[in-house]
Amino acid sequence: MASDPSPLQDFCVVDKNSPVFVNGFVCKNPMDVKAADFFKAAELDKPRMSNKVGSNVTLINVMQIAGLNTLGISLARIDYAPLGQNPPHTHPRATKILTVLEGTLYVGFVTSNPDNKFLSKVLNKGDVFVFPMGLIHFQFNPNPHKPAVAIAALNSQNPGAITIANAVFGSKPPISDDVLAKAFQVKKNTIDWLQL
Amino acid sequence: MASDPSPLQDFCVVDKNSPVFVNGFVCKNPMDVKAADFFKAAELDKPRMSNKVGSNVTLINVMQIAGLNTLGISLARIDYAPLGQNPPHTHPRATKILTVLEGTLYVGFVTSNPDNKFLSKVLNKGDVFVFPMGLIHFQFNPNPHKPAVAIAALNSQNPGAITIANAVFGSKPPISDDVLAKAFQVKKNTIDWLQL
């Protein structure tokens, strides 16, 4: 989201020992803050293993860097196997900006109702693309032989991600197939298939 | 979204004749503002026809009431046919609060990754439920004989809606079935089926 609440002091580094939950996180005593609180030896330069759809997101948000609390930004490295993808998803609280470090990506997003326009683009090394706040988007590596790598930034300390396939067809417990069959205008056994 | 930008004057009523586009809308001269600018003879008391999934949303946002510009709220009546549903969707810029006027609704939302917990509830007349900002949610009328009616409010002048089935499987142009088949881990012909 384009507007995490503004900071009211230089920083408010997460106190990982606090039992108190608030919007964002409780902070530790500013007297105890160190440079390490703003740092992560993230190895964002290293390729990562892919999941079943052929991608891996290494997200550096407020869970990884305690100093990000109240500061409204996070960063990620995304690895794509050949023909891998970061499948259709939304960020409920952020816009994403992405640049390609290696390889080629076919990317796109879909506008909201009623138009549902699909805007897409092929990105090469060094190109930049923006995915507006809350819209469904994806990245796909069309190359059958080479991996791709991107760096993405999001304007929230905790942007959240909702992978459509998982949230709709893989929630715990599952959404009733009665509901989903009508929503997607297919038979229940198709839904059951999708829910596997 | 919980934070449309704040108003900088009492009101900023949409100037429907302006050719200038801004974040939200350009306003008309405040000297020309009338009570009618804050009003809509909306007939929110009348049942409405249903779409193919058995629901109809009559949304009163800034497009219907010009005076809503900069004021961060909108209101809707939702009609549900017997066994009808307001199918899984997100609002990229709003939380929704809903109360049932007639009938019964089975409602739920799914939390973001990695948990994708599905929280659901049956609502009767007079009950209230909240769908947090940006999460996938739906309402379903489980009664095979009676319609249901709800009033919902959203905290944006233009909350937006993204119906998952339409945006993923019905975008214009369509998203490649290569991408969707892998994303949903099914065969391309299942995707083609969903895209019909």
Added chain:
Amino acid sequence: MASDPSPLQDFCVVDKNSPVFVNGFVCKNPMDVKAADFFKAAELDKPRMSNKVGSNVTLINVMQIAGLNTLGISLARIDYAPLGQNPPHTHPRATKILTVLEGTLYVGFVTSNPDNKFLSKVLNKGDVFVFPMGLIHFQFNPNPHKPAVAIAALNSQNPGAITIANAVFGSKPPISDDVLAKAFQVKKNTIDWLQL
């Protein structure tokens, strides 16, 4: 107000047992969150008893639904006795949008200094009206025989309400009648009358 601070996670459900006070509320462990936290068996379908000015507001805000914390919205049912009113008041932190469920309402708001224009409208069943953030407004049921009912939404988890008559003439302790007599340009005994 059009901008409760934005949420930094899917939800932040009020921890009713916490002794810690913050802007809004401390939240409970997200692992313990249940669908019931977003629900209220509010009986918003039932008529309510009226106060001395002939109205009753049943407000569903963050005090009634713990899940509303950080989400920036609330909902109310308002009942009006014949000739009853929701008397002149402001919401210091919200715009209100209202629809009439039953009966007729004469509604209006007054713009800020120096114009103090009074904009008013008669609303029938199904009509919608907006009361901009922070302005003095009221609803009055002009029908001497029939009650009226409205649903209203406000874009804050805790919009607050300041009933002018009560805050000015009924505060605890009372504001000095010297101050009020001059402010309202009347004699002190008129103020004493109003303060009864």
Added chain:
Amino acid sequence: MASDPSPLQDFCVVDKNSPVFVNGFVCKNPMDVKAADFFKAAELDKPRMSNKVGSNVTLINVMQIAGLNTLGISLARIDYAPLGQNPPHTHPRATKILTVLEGTLYVGFVTSNPDNKFLSKVLNKGDVFVFPMGLIHFQFNPNPHKPAVAIAALNSQNPGAITIANAVFGSKPPISDDVLAKAFQVKKNTIDWLQL
């Protein structure tokens, strides 16, 4: 209000010749901006004539200093005649902080419903007091012989002011005395008196 929308550039100085209205103001070309755009020869050091309740507010907001647009603050000098007052009012979009330059002030504010607690204090030269956003407040000069002077700041480029007496009993057109008589629980002729 504690949150005028944030600036998106160093400044956005009001273009006084633009016919276009937006939330806040359209700005002039940044190439044409001069130091004078951030300046007002305001003579805030000079006593001002009082109105009928014995006060005068010289407000320096975005109307007086074009450079204040998007910057979220304004400043005022308030003069109080002996026994004069800045009568009960609210700022729909700002908190006020005030310091006394000359004389003595009796000040207070009333909390929102249902408590309507009246918190008050006598301020002497050099003292500072805060009036929270949207609450009804006033300042009164209790000295029958000497004037008082204060400087106040508000956190909006256009905080707005609603003087209760004027807005409720002096709006144009007037609010029906039927409505006001019941709201204030007095006879209509008392309302007519107040409306003079």
Added chain:
Amino acid sequence: MASDPSPLQDFCVVDKNSPVFVNGFVCKNPMDVKAADFFKAAELDKPRMSNKVGSNVTLINVMQIAGLNTLGISLARIDYAPLGQNPPHTHPRATKILTVLEGTLYVGFVTSNPDNKFLSKVLNKGDVFVFPMGLIHFQFNPNPHKPAVAIAALNSQNPGAITIANAVFGSKPPISDDVLAKAFQVKKNTIDWLQL
């Protein structure tokens, strides 16, 4: 900054005994709030001693008035010795508006890269000037014989201040003179001079 997060209740007075740190401050029980929480016997009418550059800032922010928490504003008196200055500094979280109570001030600010335009003005008693959020600015008393006094307001409960000379050349520990020599394009011994 023009947007401290908005308040979610009438006030949230700092609980000075709480060991819990949050964005801003934890508040005390609203039942325990008193008028004194919004008050400071600040003696803003009294001249103050000057520091080595000939100025003194008496800032009334949330540390001095606990009631300012969540309310987004603070106030300061600034004293300038003859030829004294409030040296070049930024406020990372606020715009400043200033009026001259006594004497004359030469004031200015510098716009951001790449232009770095310096806009300046001479202010006399009663004049008002605005320093936009985050820009480097200063005030200088050009009179070799008379002091000057100003009142300034900032739109954050804790605007912060970064005095350039101190932060760049006087940090603890010092920034390496290798870095600073190249940054300022001078020899290291000039930097060592500045760091004394």
Added chain:
Amino acid sequence: MASDPSPLQDFCVVDKNSPVFVNGFVCKNPMDVKAADFFKAAELDKPRMSNKVGSNVTLINVMQIAGLNTLGISLARIDYAPLGQNPPHTHPRATKILTVLEGTLYVGFVTSNPDNKFLSKVLNKGDVFVFPMGLIHFQFNPNPHKPAVAIAALNSQNPGAITIANAVFGSKPPISDDVLAKAFQVKKNTIDWLQL
């Protein structure tokens, strides 16, 4: 800054032909929006020439990608020559998060008054560091032989940058050396040296 105003529609792509200036930018007709509006063939994969302090910032903000308007984020590639630096500067409207793509960086920031603590860290390839909103910070390549490269993201569509050396000693017109000599507690000829 952690809170660019929130978007009120899916996107608001800059209309580069509009003569109207607003907070941010006027947008073009959403019907005319294309995927290219969210794209920049930025060649962020290519090394860039360095300036006189041995660095080059290639910033992709709303000026480069029109679709970034209202979306609150920007991205940059920074090249550092051997012993080059991105000299001490602030971003008046953003926090920065940075990862090292090639080489080594010595980075740090200084907290606000009165502590002016200098927190620093050596970053290697793949490491991530955060520079909080509005604080003075720098990056320095300590390697005398090899260049370094970083990707940085900032949470504003137009974060702004203020290079301290340029803004203080190189403004147009220059700040008086009387003012700067006293501010930095050195002789005027040292200031004259710095202003060259």
